[in-house]
Amino acid sequence: MRSGGPHDPVDAARLAPVRAASDLDQPLSPPSIAVVAGCPFAVQNDAVPAVAELVGREGELARLAELAADAETGHGALLLVSGEAGVGKTALVRAALAATGFATLEAASPETPGAPFRVVEAVLRSHLRRRPALLEDQPGLRSYLACILPELAPQARVDNPDAVCAAVAAAFAEIATEGPLAILIDDLQWSDEATLDVLRLMSEVVEGSRMLLIGLYRSDSIPRSHPIRRLRTDLRRSGRLREMALEPLDAENTGRLLSRVLGAPAGPDEVAAVYARAEGLPFFIEELGSTLRDAGRDPALTLPESVRDAVLARVNGLPDATRQALGTAALIGQRFDLSLVASLDVGRGTLDELVDCGLVLDDGQGRCSFRHALVREAICSDLSWSRRRTLHRLLAEGLEAAGAAPSTIASHWLAAGDHERGRKALLAAAAAAEGVGAYRDAAVALSQALDIWPAGVDARVRARALERLGRAAGTYGDAVVAARAWDEAAVALRAGGDHRRLGMARRSLASALELQGAWDRALTVRQEAAEAFAAGGELGEAAAERLLVAARLRSSASFSGALSVLGVAGAEASASGRADLSVRIAALDGNLRCRCGDAEHGLPRVREALDLALSGGQVGAATEAYQRLADSLEHAGDYRGARETYVEATDFCQANGASTGADLCLACLTWVLRQLGEWDRAVEICRAVLASPTGTIHTQAVAHDVLGTIELYRGRANRARPHLVSASALARQIDLFAIEFDSCVALARLDALNGETEAAVARAASAMERWERTDCERHYSVPLLRWMATLGAELGSATLVQSCTSALARIAAGAGAEALGALAHALGETAMLERDHAGAAARFRQALALTGDLDLPMERAEIERRAAAALAPAGCPAEAIELLVSAYRTARRLGAVPLARAVAAQVSALGEKVERRLGQIAAVRAEHGGLSRRELEITRLVAAGNTSREIARSLSLSPRTVEMHVHNVLVKLDCRTRVDITRRASELGLLT
Numbered sequence: 001m002r003s004g005g006p007h008d009p010v011d012a013a014r015l016a017p018v019r020a021a022s023d024l025d026q027p028l029s030p031p032s033i034a035v036v037a038g039c040p041f042a043v044q045n046d047a048v049p050a051v052a053e054l055v056g057r058e059g060e061l062a063r064l065a066e067l068a069a070d071a072e073t074g075h076g077a078l079l080l081v082s083g084e085a086g087v088g089k090t091a092l093v094r095a096a097l098a099a100t101g102f103a104t105l106e107a108a109s110p111e112t113p114g115a116p117f118r119v120v121e122a123v124l125r126s127h128l129r130r131r132p133a134l135l136e137d138q139p140g141l142r143s144y145l146a147c148i149l150p151e152l153a154p155q156a157r158v159d160n161p162d163a164v165c166a167a168v169a170a171a172f173a174e175i176a177t178e179g180p181l182a183i184l185i186d187d188l189q190w191s192d193e194a195t196l197d198v199l200r201l202m203s204e205v206v207e208g209s210r211m212l213l214i215g216l217y218r219s220d221s222i223p224r225s226h227p228i229r230r231l232r233t234d235l236r237r238s239g240r241l242r243e244m245a246l247e248p249l250d251a252e253n254t255g256r257l258l259s260r261v262l263g264a265p266a267g268p269d270e271v272a273a274v275y276a277r278a279e280g281l282p283f284f285i286e287e288l289g290s291t292l293r294d295a296g297r298d299p300a301l302t303l304p305e306s307v308r309d310a311v312l313a314r315v316n317g318l319p320d321a322t323r324q325a326l327g328t329a330a331l332i333g334q335r336f337d338l339s340l341v342a343s344l345d346v347g348r349g350t351l352d353e354l355v356d357c358g359l360v361l362d363d364g365q366g367r368c369s370f371r372h373a374l375v376r377e378a379i380c381s382d383l384s385w386s387r388r389r390t391l392h393r394l395l396a397e398g399l400e401a402a403g404a405a406p407s408t409i410a411s412h413w414l415a416a417g418d419h420e421r422g423r424k425a426l427l428a429a430a431a432a433a434e435g436v437g438a439y440r441d442a443a444v445a446l447s448q449a450l451d452i453w454p455a456g457v458d459a460r461v462r463a464r465a466l467e468r469l470g471r472a473a474g475t476y477g478d479a480v481v482a483a484r485a486w487d488e489a490a491v492a493l494r495a496g497g498d499h500r501r502l503g504m505a506r507r508s509l510a511s512a513l514e515l516q517g518a519w520d521r522a523l524t525v526r527q528e529a530a531e532a533f534a535a536g537g538e539l540g541e542a543a544a545e546r547l548l549v550a551a552r553l554r555s556s557a558s559f560s561g562a563l564s565v566l567g568v569a570g571a572e573a574s575a576s577g578r579a580d581l582s583v584r585i586a587a588l589d590g591n592l593r594c595r596c597g598d599a600e601h602g603l604p605r606v607r608e609a610l611d612l613a614l615s616g617g618q619v620g621a622a623t624e625a626y627q628r629l630a631d632s633l634e635h636a637g638d639y640r641g642a643r644e645t646y647v648e649a650t651d652f653c654q655a656n657g658a659s660t661g662a663d664l665c666l667a668c669l670t671w672v673l674r675q676l677g678e679w680d681r682a683v684e685i686c687r688a689v690l691a692s693p694t695g696t697i698h699t700q701a702v703a704h705d706v707l708g709t710i711e712l713y714r715g716r717a718n719r720a721r722p723h724l725v726s727a728s729a730l731a732r733q734i735d736l737f738a739i740e741f742d743s744c745v746a747l748a749r750l751d752a753l754n755g756e757t758e759a760a761v762a763r764a765a766s767a768m769e770r771w772e773r774t775d776c777e778r779h780y781s782v783p784l785l786r787w788m789a790t791l792g793a794e795l796g797s798a799t800l801v802q803s804c805t806s807a808l809a810r811i812a813a814g815a816g817a818e819a820l821g822a823l824a825h826a827l828g829e830t831a832m833l834e835r836d837h838a839g840a841a842a843r844f845r846q847a848l849a850l851t852g853d854l855d856l857p858m859e860r861a862e863i864e865r866r867a868a869a870a871l872a873p874a875g876c877p878a879e880a881i882e883l884l885v886s887a888y889r890t891a892r893r894l895g896a897v898p899l900a901r902a903v904a905a906q907v908s909a910l911g912e913k914v915e916r917r918l919g920q921i922a923a924v925r926a927e928h929g930g931l932s933r934r935e936l937e938i939t940r941l942v943a944a945g946n947t948s949r950e951i952a953r954s955l956s957l958s959p960r961t962v963e964m965h966v967h968n969v970l971v972k973l974d975c976r977t978r979v980d981i982t983r984r985a986s987e988l989g990l991l992t
Contacts, residue, residue, distance in 0.1 A: 056253030116438030248280025261289030499536025
């Protein structure tokens, strides 16, 4: 709060050094243009007005003191202080900082729009003027500041918003190395988007520095769509949100403050009357107190009902010329130059009266500010409509001549009702914002300009504005706004017959739609982009778009459609002479043929494409072709060849700086390793992929899926579920069928493992519905369909078994041994449902024979277990036991605990001694859920509610030993807490 009353007394003389110390809107070298209105107010701590002891703010001051103490030891923070206008936010923070001894930089956002980063620039310039030798003392600071202060190095101006924000943050961090630093930015409710982006990044920087960054805003001026809400949301998500909501004073403290204003104790009636009107707002209390004092505390005096009434009561007592000058100044802004007021037909004598009226503060250098924003708002509200428009027009003309910020000029033209000149100024403001990387602010200006664009006027210019809006919104990540802009731009461009720009607009729209997950529409739009490029003779661009369409169709398992699109793309690439595109198209074409079961023709085509890319030095195309070759080998059933090729591809990508390609190859490698049974290596690579800074949604989806399924295979349901849920969500987001299907079936496995049979069948049925929408995906689906057939048979779901068998029959036509073996397995499950054990045994034997040469240990062990279930009742118990022993050994080697338990239970059900057939460990695990006798004993004591110390006394063990056993129980039973131990032990029958 910037009141001049006793709550925040201001000595105008102390403001005199401010302008000399910091010519706020001017660069370090004086410009050639005139003074610009509406500039931010920036001061150093030695120029901040003296602040008396505050009333009723002891708790808030204590918290601010704690934050300052932490900052002084290198644990800085960003604090947002909110409260309604007049509650005393600024006075509070100034008082707290005055007691710290911190170097303080202060600025306030002007309510009149201006250039992006202007508040940050004001703070930095004020500090450089206070420390003119700073750039020599800290030479590293110049490179940071040059990004935002063009006079230091005009060629260093950048249009990358992240780079600008990072440079500003680094500059403040460098300044803070001199000593504890406080940065106060007031009136954030009027801030530009670029400044809020700086604060978002600064929240990370200040944590490890000696900086205290405080932002103040009016909570009564924050609508739902205000960018401060987005800032608060981002800070909350990152765990960095610190807030202080300043509440109005209560009745007691209202009386204390009123007594200060009156200079004598206030009476109960006076306190009650003031409190009823002011509702605890210190600024209003001061105004009402001044009214009482000036009236001699007349009990018959009628007090104003609002701040506006109180201010206008004082204004109405001023001469007409002064009131007119106040109105002019109020339209200029909270802070204004007297010279600008004088230029609007106001005499010098009137300016003197304006300065002396008690409603404004003069810095002695020709710049004034209203005592409080509420004063200015009250005066503005009393201006007539006609005078307001006239003044806005005069201001717009004057500011335009002075070379002010286009956004400031635009605000006055629009307020003057001149939409045409306002629209042009908004376009100029957008260009200025684009020039410094403030794309959010550029988008706001462009949106405002487009909203007032008259129909049928400057259609070509309007199309350009829509394209700029699409680029700006896409740059800062608002896919919805970007899509809307590009879609509308395309309509205008289509009418104008500009095929190239139309193609670019449709391409950009497709990218925005993909970010929203609207894949079907994005595919259609990309096709339209290709057609537009082709119509304009841009055959290379058309081929590039069709290649993206084909790749997307491949991900969604629409292989025939992808091949059809590639046929056209290949011809266009060849006609355009784009050898790189021809190679990429050939590699994808061969890969698609492999995915359709035609490895005989597909593999040579991919290998030829890779050779061409390598010989031609086409690193990007070679990276892509390498991955296509590995994927093709995997689909051809050559898992070991795929593994080696993925490793080669990864090495190639890393050697050529293609880190994203390397991440993709590693992620795909983990799926192969999982099938080959190399689970430990797969887990290690998955974790590395998830931690990679260059990872994509695709690689994260694959890594989460593989990691989750391996945890599931090992019986760690609690660890598996988060990964599988993440994989499923990410796969749906990018329409990646293989991972969507794999994670869905894995979650069905998880349901079955937890005994939720109905949920398992329902999820499996959902997975089947998703498979039916593919172009007969015939690789990733095979082991999953085989397992779902087993699930259906074990749970008595003939429908599930039948649908899985039918799908596998479609896949197996012309397919390899893996698919044929899975079909034989599904037919065996069909026979099991019909209790035809002999027929089932024959089918399972066939499945084992077909997959015998494939190195797929988990798959084979599961087939062996089901074959044993058919062989025993078919009169072949010895063969059944032999298969169960083999399956158990595989499960033990892999660490597949649920499978090992199921096999042991099956052996026991056949009347065989588990210990004799599978070993002592298997017997213990089968009988006690994998727990040792000591662990079982402790489990039962935990379930009875005993603490570790009580268990230790009971068993004559140390508490540490008991805790070790409890930890082992948690791991073996896949539990997180002791409560989980009790529940899981009960489910396994371990408590009886």
